[in-house]
Amino acid sequence: MTAVDAVEALAAIEERRPDLALIDLSMPGMDGIELTRLLRADPMTSALPIIMLTARATVADKVLGLTAGADDYLVKPFDTLELIARVRSTLRRNREFREVSPLTGLPGxxxxxxxxxxxxxxxxxxxxxxxxxxxxxxxxxxxxxxxxxxxxxxxxxxxxxxxxxxxxxxxxxxxxxxxxxxxxxxxxxxxxxxxxxxxxxxxxxxxxxxxxxxxxxxxxxxxxxxxxxxxxxxxxxxxxxxxxxxxxxxxxxxxxxxxxxxxxxxxxxxxxxxxxxxxxxxxxxxxxxxxxxxxxxxxxxxxxxxxxxxx
The missing domain is CATH 3.30.70.270 (Reverse transcriptase/Diguanylate cyclase domain)
Structure with missing residues (x-):
């Protein structure tokens, strides 16, 4: 599923409960940093794996995204195979370190x-x-x-x-x-x-x-x-x-x-x-x-x- 902005993304995540979120740093209205912080502050999405996507390649930007709560960071344009590998790796780490209840989606x-x-x-x-x-x-x-x-x-x-x-x-x-x-x-x-x-x-x-x-x-x-x-x-x-x-x-x-x-x-x-x-x-x-x-x-x-x- 996809969303055009942070408001639509929040609604979709609440309704569909995805296994992982790919969040673009630059979005209309609320940016990816603020969206990530909101997801981390919410008990129902605090354990959701997040990969931040951005066209900015500076170390400061990467640190900002990771500090906000992103699990990984990928610079655009990116290779599709690299994206798939990062998604699989993030999901594997999430299963190992952030176990969640399949019924409630809450951490265990x-x-x-x-x-x-x-x-x-x-x-x-x-x-x-x-x-x-x-x-x-x-x-x-x-x-x-x-x-x-x-x-x-x-x-x-x-x-x-x-x-x-x-x-x-x-x-x-x-x-x-x-x-x-x-x-x-x-x-x-x-x-x-x-x-x-x-x-x-x-x-x-x-x-x-x-x-x-x-x-x-x-x-x-x-x-x-x-x-x-x-x-x-x-x-x-x-x-x-x-x-x-x-x-x-x-x-x-x-x-x-x-x-x-x-x-x-x-x-x-x-x-x-x-x-x-x-x-x-x-x-x-x-x-x-x-x-x-x-x-x-x-x-x-x-x-x-x-x-x-x-x-």
Whole structure:
């Protein structure tokens, strides 16, 4: 596919999700440098391989393109065989070093670990959010894995939109696997971003259920003994680790803290955010209210309004 300018290119990339982008440095309106920066700042395209094309052959121009985020640089006019070789080489490196989920297009575990490592060593404040879909297994059991993949893709889109609306500084979004996602962002972005993600995902999930299930607010399931039981619709459990609460020396400690908070969130009804604000392992916990969960429990007695909790 081709595009005549950066605006058309952004729309085409969002819709078609290409494996690689060839970007001309000189384009009408927004140039290739700015387009590359936008693609790198967007979690959904941050891992997209980019080759910059230009008629300028100076070292300064090459450095500018590579600094903006291009993976390779090719001077026009170029030989077609050289272009093909560079495309193949860039794609091979991308598979090796920037693994992405084929379902969501988001970077996976190795890239997530590198991102958190960079944040730990940077000295700047950061937060790591661990997202998980509650009762996701019930969706696979009731509708099959293909429908389950639609729920995962819906969460990826919801997170991407919430991140885009959060603005600067740019956040990092990764797909651990299955229904687990990791978001790395500034501490002040946690509350608005998680709140928005919950709202968007629950609305999207309602559209993916069969109409009768969405309307009554639960799934009617049958166990191995042929006994029927009800399962609430999916919600989100979100665990958050903050560098402002305690310094982390190892990125795995950050992930472990966020994962622990996710477990805390899963013990609560509805969509829930658990934030680790311990300055040390033995410190006390506190709590502060957040917005009500978007989804009421239809298969159990009404629960009190959810709160965001700090542990």
């Amino acid at each position: 575990n190795n890239r997530i670990l590198r991102e958190i490592t960079d944040r730990v060593h940077s000295g700047a404040d950061y937060a790591v959010c661990y997202f998980d879909i509650d009762r996701f297994k019930s969706v696979n059991d009731a509708y099959g894995f293909a429908r389950g993949d639609e729920f995962i893709a819906a969460l990826a889109r919801s997170l991407h939109r919430a991140v885009a609306e959060a603005g600067l500084p740019p956040a990092f979004l990764g797909h651990v696997g299955g229904d687990d996602f990791v978001l790395v962002l500034a501490p002040h972005q946690v509350r608005p971003t998680t709140t928005r993600a919950v709202t968007l995902f629950e609305a999207a999930a309602d559209e993916l259920y069969d109409p009768v299930d969405a309307q009554r607010g639960y799934l009617e399931m049958v166990d191995r003994r042929n006994q029927s039981y009800r399962v609430n619709l999916v919600t989100l459990s979100i665990g958050v680790a903050l560098s402002t609460s305690r310094p982390f020396a190892d990125p795995r400690e950050v992930i472990a803290a966020a994962s622990e908070m996710k477990t805390v969130a899963k013990r609560q009804p509805g969509s829930y955010v658990a934030v680790d604000k311990r300055s040390d392992v033995g410190s006390d916990s506190g709590a502060y209210p957040t917005v009500p969960a978007q989804r009421l429990a239809a298969a159990v007695e009404p629960a009190p309004v959810e709160q965001q909790t700090d542990v």
